[in-house]
Amino acid sequence: MGMTMTQKILAAHAGLDKVCAGQLIEADLDLVLGNDITSPVAIHEMDKMKVDGVFHKDKIALVLDHFVPNKDIKSAEHCKCVREFACKHEITNYFDVGEMGIEHALLPEKGLTVAGDVIIGADSHTCTYGALGAFSTGVGSTDMAAGMATGKAWFKVPSAIKINIVGKPQKWVSGKDVILHLIGMIGVDGALYKSLEFVGDGIKNLSMDDRFTIANMAIEAGAKNGIFPVDAIAEDYMKEHSKRPYQIFEADADACYDAEYTIDLSTLKSTVSFPHLPENTHTIDEVGDIKIDQVVIGSCTNGRLEDLKIAAEILKGRKVKKGLRVIVIPATQKIYLDAMEAGYIRTFIEAGAVVSTPTCGPCLGGYMGILAAGERCVSTTNRNFVGRMGHVDSEIYLASPAVAAASAITGKISGPDEL
Numbered sequence: 055m056g057m058t059m060t061q062k063i064l065a066a067h068a069g070l071d072k073v074c075a076g077q078l079i080e081a082d083l084d085l086v087l088g089n090d091i092t093s094p095v096a097i098h099e100m101d102k103m104k105v106d107g108v109f110h111k112d113k114i115a116l117v118l119d120h121f122v123p124n125k126d127i128k129s130a131e132h133c134k135c136v137r138e139f140a141c142k143h144e145i146t147n148y149f150d151v152g153e154m155g156i157e158h159a160l161l162p163e164k165g166l167t168v169a170g171d172v173i174i175g176a177d178s179h180t181c182t183y184g185a186l187g188a189f190s191t192g193v194g195s196t197d198m199a200a201g202m203a204t205g206k207a208w209f210k211v212p213s214a215i216k217i218n219i220v221g222k223p224q225k226w227v228s229g230k231d232v233i234l235h236l237i238g239m240i241g242v243d244g245a246l247y248k249s250l251e252f253v254g255d256g257i258k259n260l261s262m263d264d265r266f267t268i269a270n271m272a273i274e275a276g277a278k279n280g281i282f283p284v285d286a287i288a289e290d291y292m293k294e295h296s297k298r299p300y301q302i303f304e305a306d307a308d309a310c311y312d313a314e315y316t317i318d319l320s321t322l323k324s325t326v327s328f329p330h331l332p333e334n335t336h337t338i339d340e341v342g343d344i345k346i347d348q349v350v351i352g353s354c355t356n357g358r359l360e361d362l363k364i365a366a367e368i369l370k371g372r373k374v375k376k377g378l379r380v381i382v383i384p385a386t387q388k389i390y391l392d393a394m395e396a397g398y399i400r401t402f403i404e405a406g407a408v409v410s411t412p413t414c415g416p417c418l419g420g421y422m423g424i425l426a427a428g429e430r431c432v433s434t435t436n437r438n439f440v441g442r443m444g445h446v447d448s449e450i451y452l453a454s455p456a457v458a459a460a461s462a463i464t465g466k467i468s469g470p471d472e473l
Contacts, residue, residue: 055074055308055309055310056305056306056307056308056309056310057072057073057074057305057306057309058214058249058251058305058306058309058310058311059187059249059251059281059283059303059304059305059309060189060211060212060214060249060251060279060281061073061074061075061211061212061214061249061309062303062304062305062306063170063171063172063188063189063303064079064081064172064189064209064211065079066170066301066303067081067082067083067084067172067189068080068081068082069082073211074211075211075212075213075214075310076210076211076213077210077211078208078209078210078211079208079209079211080206080207080208080209081172081206081207081208081209082172082205082206083113083172083173083174083201083205083206083207084113084171084172084173084188085113085114085115085161085166085167085171085173085174085175086113086114086115086173086174086175086198086201086202086205087114087115087116087117087157087161087173087174087175087176087177087180087198088114088115088116088117088136088175088176088177088195088198088202089116089117089118089119089120089157089176089177090117090118090119090120090121090122090129090132090133090136091120091121091132092176092177092195092198093116093132093135093136093139093176093195093198094132094135094136095176095195095196095199096176096195096196096198096199096202097135097136097139097199099195099196099199099200100199100202100203103199103200103203105203107143108143108145108202108203109201109202109203109204109205110205111143111144111145111146112146112147113205114143114145114146114147114202115145115147115148115149115157115161115166116136116139116140116145116147116148116149117149117154117155117157117160117161118133118136118137118149118150118151118154119149119154119155119156119157119160119412119413119414120413120414120415120418120420121133121413121414121420121421122150122151122154122413123151123411123413125420125421133150136148137150147164147166152387153387154387154412155385155386155387155388155389155412156352156353156354156357156383156385156386156412156413156414157175157177157354158177158179158180158182158183158266158270158354159266159354159357159358159385159386159389160385160386161183162182162183162185162186162266162291162295163295163386163388163389164295165292165295165296165297165298166296166298167183167186167188167190167296168186168188168292168296168298168299168300169186169187169188169284169288169292169300169301169302169303170187170188170300170301170302170303171183171188171189171190171300172188172189172190172207173188173189173190173191174190174191174192174193174197174198174201174207175190175191175192175193175198176192176193176194176195176197176198177192178192178273179192179270179271179273179354179355179436180192180193181269181270181272181273181277181278181279181280182266182269182270182354183269184269184272184279184280184281184282185262185265185266185268185269185270185280185282185288186282186284186288186291186292186300187281187282187283187284187288187300187302187303188281189279189281190279191278191279192273193207210247212247212248212249212278212279213248213249213310213311213312214248214249214250214251214309214310214311214312215240215244215245215248215249215250215251215277215311215312215313215314215315216251216253216311216313216314216315217236217250217251217252217253217254217314217315217316217317218253218254218256218314218315218316218317219232219252219253219254219255219256219257219260219316219317219319220254220255220256220316220317220318220319220320221256221259221318221319221320221321221322222256222259222319222320223259223260223319223320223322224320224322226324226364226454226456226469226470226471227319227322227323227324227454228264228267228361228364228454228455228456229260229261229263229264229265229266229267229268230267230325230355230356230434230452230453230454230455231322231323231324231325231454232260232264232267232268232317232319232322233267233268233270233271233272233274234271234325234326234327234332234335234452234453235317235322235325235335236250236268236275236315236317237271237274237275237327237332237333237335238325238327238333238334238335239315240275240315241275241276241333242274242275242276242331242332242333243275243276244275244276244333245272245275245276245277246276246277247276247277247278248276248277248278248312249277249278249279249280249281250272250275250277250279250280250281251280251281251305251311252265252268252280252281252282252283253283253305254316256317256318256319257282257283257285258285258287259319260319261287261360262287262288262291263358263359263360263361264360265282265288266358267355267356268280268282269281269282270354270355270436271332271355271436274332274436274437283304284300284302323337323338323339324337324338324453324454324456324457324469324470325337325338325453325454326338326341326432326451326452326453326457326467327438327451327452327453328438328451329438329440329449329450329451330438330439330440330449330450331438331439332436332437332438332452338457338467338468338469339469341467343466344430344451344466344467345430345465345466346378346430346431346432346451346461346465346466346467347377347378347379347425347429347430347431348378348379348380348381348423348425348429348430348431348432349374349378349379349380349381349407349431349432349433349458349459349461349462350381350383350416350417350423350431350432350433350434350435350443350458351365351380351381351382351383351407351434351455351458351459352381352382352383352384352385352410352415352417352434352435353383353385353414353417353433353434353435353436354385354414354417354436355434355435355436356434356435356454356455357383357384357385357386357389357412357434358385358389359389359392359393359396361434361455362382362384362389362393362398362455363393363396363398364454364455364456364459365382365398365402365455365456365458365459366393366396366397366398366401366402366459368456368459368460368463368470368473369401369402369405369407369459369462369463370401370405372405372463372473373405373406373463374405374406374407374462374463375462375463375464375465376465377465378462378465379408379423380402380405380406380407380408380462381407381408381410381415381416381422381423382402382407382408382409382410383409383410383411383412383413383415383416383422384409384410384412385412386412387412389412390409390411390412405462407462410422416433416435416443416444417433417435417436417437417442417443418437418442418443419441419442419443419444423443424443424444424445425443425444425445425448425450426444426445426448427445427446427447427448428445428447428448429444429445429448429449430448430449430450430451431443431448431449431450431451432451432453432457432458432461432462432467433450433451433452433453433458434452434453434454434455434458435450435452436452437450437452438450438451438452451467453467456469456470457469457470460472460473
């Protein structure tokens with residue numbers, strides 16, 4: 055029996071010719087990631103280990119992004135802890151205010167993640183880098199500490215689900231619609247501790263930004279990771295952003311999959327995830343009349359340049375509905391600058407939106423858009439759990455940038471074709 059793409063990467067990093075689902079392995083790490091919330095816990099665990107330094111100062115990335123610029127004293131103390139650790143150990147890839155961005159958009163942009171890597175991060179959406187053909191997954195802060203100290207991590211080799219992508223999407227349908235549709239199909243535990251492996255001719259019709267979005271939300275189906283094959287589009291991205299060598303792994307023809315699903319992009323509609331789970335999905339024509347109070351366009355899921363371009367195209371020459379709050383958050387400083395040069399930032403402000411510095415902010419109920427009781431938000435973020443963005447009696451509707459922007463104009467959940 056052959057190996058899946060994920061299994062081949064793990065085998066190579068464990069120094070083994072072959073691995074199989076369920077096998078426990080120890081693998082070498084190419085990158086260990088932490089942020090301002092999870093890193094302090096890992097740093098304190100490393101202190102308990104009494105280890106002498108980190109395994110490799112170039113293979114650790116510390117990104118201050120969740121509550122940055124600091125929203126309160128506690129977040130300031132967390133950032134101080136990480137800042138002092140980064141200075142003490144001369145961490146090469148340390149990103150603070152002015153340089154920071156939302157971690158899962160920043161690291162590929164900086165060329166720190168490439169095909170064939172094994173990456174762990176103390177953040178569940180670390181699975182984003184599977185878009186480039188890497189094995190990347192979220193871990194706890196204790197595992198992050200062990201990774202920073204030793205450069206290794208234990209894994210149970212996951213089995214896999216094959217997702218065949220075919221067809222070409224219609225206008226306004228994006229990667230967010232693909233992944234919400236998939237989660238709606240299989241549920242939030244439909245891929246529990248499995249690898250979601252995307253294949254098919256339709257992948258060529260998905261941009262890198264689409265793929266990052268899809269891989270980012272693999273965890274919302276319970277997956278250990280999501281991964282795409284490395285094609286010319288992915289190679290062009292890596293060559294543009296990274297100087298690191300990369301390695302392409304391909305699944306064997308006789309690789310074993312627990313299940314297979316097909317998604318036809320040509321028939322896909324804009325999709326919205328209702329409260330309070332990502333699996334509670336409805337197509338835009340099934341939504342009905344749902345008035346909203348806030349729109350958030352940003353996050354590690356949908357804060358990239360293509361996302362802002364789509365939103366700006368819809369908002370240009372139009373106004374945000376009176377009484378509605380619209381918050382736009384470019385995912386990195388470079389994206390912010392590129393959006394500024396393209397005129398998107400002006401479009402947002404003239405429409406009546408506000409534009410924030412790069413931050414996770416409202417996605418996890420941090421700041422920059424907390425909801426009060428009874429308020430509803432259309433958000434391009436990745437989770438809509440109870441209380442995720444504020445009060446437990448608030449509601450979050452997950453959607454694409456196109457739906458979020460259209461909804462900002464109408465004041466209710468709407469598709470761009472309704473304008």
